[in-house]
Amino acid sequence: MKAITLLGSTGSIGTQTLDIVSHHPDQFRIVGLAAGHNVEMLAAQIRQFRPKIAAIYSEEKLPILTEAIKDLDPQPILLAGNAGVIEVARYSDAETVVTGIVGCAGLLPTIAAIEAGKDIALANKETLIAGGPVVLPLVEKHGVKLLPADSEHSAIFQCLQGVPKGGLRRILLTASGGAFRDWDVEKLSEVTVADALKHPNWSMGRKITVDSATLMNKGLEVIEAHFLFGLNYEDIEIVIHPQSIIHSLIELQDTSVLAQLGWPDMRLPLLYALSWPDRIYTNWERLDLVKAGNLTFREPDHQKYPCMQLAYSAGRAGGSMPAVLNAANEQAVALFLEEKIQFLDIPKCIEFVCDRHQNDNCANPSLDDILAADKWARQEVLTATKKLATLSPIISLR
Ligand SMILES: NC(=O)c1ccc[n+]([C@@H]2O[C@H](COP(=O)([O-])OP(=O)(O)OC[C@H]3O[C@@H](n4cnc5c(N)ncnc54)[C@H](OP(=O)(O)O)[C@@H]3O)[C@@H](O)[C@H]2O)c1
Numbered sequence: 001m002k003a004i005t006l007l008g009s010t011g012s013i014g015t016q017t018l019d020i021v022s023h024h025p026d027q028f029r030i031v032g033l034a035a036g037h038n039v040e041m042l043a044a045q046i047r048q049f050r051p052k053i054a055a056i057y058s059e060e061k062l063p064i065l066t067e068a069i070k071d072l073d074p075q076p077i078l079l080a081g082n083a084g085v086i087e088v089a090r091y092s093d094a095e096t097v098v099t100g101i102v103g104c105a106g107l108l109p110t111i112a113a114i115e116a117g118k119d120i121a122l123a124n125k126e127t128l129i130a131g132g133p134v135v136l137p138l139v140e141k142h143g144v145k146l147l148p149a150d151s152e153h154s155a156i157f158q159c160l161q162g163v164p165k166g167g168l169r170r171i172l173l174t175a176s177g178g179a180f181r182d183w184d185v186e187k188l189s190e191v192t193v194a195d196a197l198k199h200p201n202w203s204m205g206r207k208i209t210v211d212s213a214t215l216m217n218k219g220l221e222v223i224e225a226h227f228l229f230g231l232n233y234e235d236i237e238i239v240i241h242p243q244s245i246i247h248s249l250i251e252l253q254d255t256s257v258l259a260q261l262g263w264p265d266m267r268l269p270l271l272y273a274l275s276w277p278d279r280i281y282t283n284w285e286r287l288d289l290v291k292a293g294n295l296t297f298r299e300p301d302h303q304k305y306p307c308m309q310l311a312y313s314a315g316r317a318g319g320s321m322p323a324v325l326n327a328a329n330e331q332a333v334a335l336f337l338e339e340k341i342q343f344l345d346i347p348k349c350i351e352f353v354c355d356r357h358q359n360d361n362c363a364n365p366s367l368d369d370i371l372a373a374d375k376w377a378r379q380e381v382l383t384a385t386k387k388l389a390t391l392s393p394i395i396s397l398r
Helices: 012-023 039-049 059-068 081-089 104-115 125-142 151-160 185-190 206-214 216-229 267-275 307-317 321-337 345-360 367-386
Strands: 002-007 028-035 053-056 077-080 096-099 119-122 146-148 168-175 236-240 246-252 257-261
Touching: 002 012, 002 081, 002 104, 012 028, 012 039, 012 096, 012 267, 028 039, 028 081, 039 053, 039 059, 053 059, 053 081, 059 077, 077 081, 081 104, 096 104, 096 267, 104 119, 104 125, 104 321, 104 367, 119 125, 119 267, 125 146, 125 216, 125 321, 125 367, 146 151, 146 216, 146 267, 151 168, 151 216, 151 246, 151 257, 151 267, 168 216, 206 216, 206 321, 206 345, 216 236, 216 307, 216 321, 216 345, 307 321, 307 345, 321 345, 321 367, 345 367
Parallel strands: 002 028, 002 096, 028 053, 053 077, 096 119, 119 146, 168 236
Antiparallel strands: 168 246, 246 257
């Protein structure tokens, strides 16, 4: 039975991982849980899954958590704050750590888990985008596995099983097109938070749902694919596939193309990251191609969705630039969700901050360089918001 620690247990990835564990008690058991602020849900999860250790990031909620589970015997170790989350990430009994924390907040706990020799089921893409230059050498040094749990990267990883080294020629990342794929570009200036949180195919956390609406999510996935699979950016392409049935494709040296298909359900990539290299039987709805109907494809509209090109540029610049792009995006999306900036301001803020980082881009960043770049970029977004009226629109409304 595989022992699992789950970071971000109260979120979309976290609850779906626990759904898998609860349906496969003979395969998986939870030894550690960590969450951000949702103390009630974390307490209920501790009651159900009986981890040996748990942490809540929000320190003031530790007394509530302690009180909520005081009747349990044995008691888990309970911790709080970032240090507590890191302690859970490195807890000795776990074999695999699922990283379901949202944002760059997942970076230090993921590094702690790698240094403790844990395999990583990677959902928290921001960790790799910001920290790729330090995370990958650590994965190598500690001999752990970095198993993608993002659906596109899981699809690529599944297609790659059995492909010899050097066989991969091109990656085709599919994108649903997000909440506004059928909107005219002119209407994007009227987008509300509620509009941006309506994803056509996937049910996910708020930040990634907005990233899907701007298509920054796909841009971030391009950088994630570069770090995971080692291809140059010229060989990683995006194709819009509104039905989200094909989760991504790979082209091999001889032009043969392999794809992985399924209903849009994050439990499948999560299960594969936990069970690899084995396949576990499930009773989930099986793919019916006739019911799926037409599978269609179109080119991404870079004029309507400039975030993809911003991500390609940051990825090509390398160094600390992807960390800056990621942090600027996190900050801009947070401001949009607080209704402090408009939807179309998100790419404007990111472009402003990335432009200002160009001369300071650190080619071989250390962890401290990455953390400093992340902090600087968040602050710069606040500067950008004060100048929004003077920044030229990145999306030209016809
Ligand atoms: N959802 C998906 O289908 C999906 C698909 C592919 C990739 N991903 C990636 O997976 C990650 C999680 O996404 P999500 O959609 O599950 O987000 P989400 O629903 O917003 O959940 C985020 C989780 O992180 C926790 N958290 C936030 N800050 C934390 C901190 N400092 N320490 C510990 N826990 C913290 C939250 O806790 P509280 O809620 O208790 O505050 C929550 O459990 C993201 O990187 C996303 O890009 C998600």
